[in-house]
Amino acid sequence: MRYVVLAVVLFLPFPLAAAAGLQLDFSVAKNRIDRNKKGNTTKEGWIYKVDVGNRSFKDLSDVEFKYKVWITSENRVGNRRKESSRFVTGSKRIADFANATRISFNTDRIALQQVEKVERKKTGGKNKGGSNKKSTRIIVTRDTQKLDGLVIDVFHKGEKIAQLRYGPQAG
Numbered sequence: 191m192r193y194v195v196l197a198v199v200l201f202l203p204f205p206l207a208a209a210a211g212l213q214l215d216f217s218v219a220k221n222r223i224d225r226n227k228k229g230n231t232t233k234e235g236w237i238y239k240v241d242v243g244n245r246s247f248k249d250l251s252d253v254e255f256k257y258k259v260w261i262t263s264e265n266r267v268g269n270r271r272k273e274s275s276r277f278v279t280g281s282k283r284i285a286d287f288a289n290a291t292r293i294s295f296n297t298d299r300i301a302l303q304q305v306e307k308v309e310r311k312k313t314g315g316k317n318k319g320g321s322n323k324k325s326t327r328i329i330v331t332r333d334t335q336k337l338d339g340l341v342i343d344v345f346h347k348g349e350k351i352a353q354l355r356y357g358p359q360a361g
Contacts, residue, residue, distance in 0.1 A: 212246045212346075214242055214244060218239070218340060230306050231303065231304070232303070232305075237299055238356075240297070242255075250288075253283070255283075256280075258340070261300065264334045266333075268330065275359060278298070282295040302337070304332070304333065306332050307330070308330050309331070
């Protein structure tokens with residue numbers, strides 16, 4: 191029995207050491223690349239800029255970065271609020287990723303939109319002063335979209351080797 195346990199201890203660490211020997215270092219920043227305001231609508235284009243360093247002490251080839259960008263949409267009408275989220279996917283492929291080098295790539299452009307409308311609605315009944323004039327109620331409607339996270343899965347020759355989670359939605 192002692193030899194079996196010893197054999198398991200000796201053979202088990204080698205595959206784990208090979209997987210643990212891979213070390214990638216990530217840096218992520220989100221950047222607005224354009225903005226267009228027309229009336230009460232603002233349209234913006236955003237990207238994530240991703241820098242990756244290979245600190246694995248070996249060259250990698252055929253590396254693919256598959257990403258999901260989470261977008262949160264919020265709709266406010268007066269005091270009511272409704273929130274939803276969706277994601278956009280994409281990928282970048284790197285043919286050769288040498289040891290001790292850094293690569294950079296940008297996600298595809300992500301279009302976001304903000305709309306704000308102010309409506310004045312007349313309501314029936316009396317004003318606070320007691321007159322019979324109809325009062326006006328102001329209703330503000332806001333539709334807002336924002337970037338809420340990034341998840342990157344790293345594949346080497348089709349096998350998933352690493353994952354990065356960035357932002358609140360990605361966790």
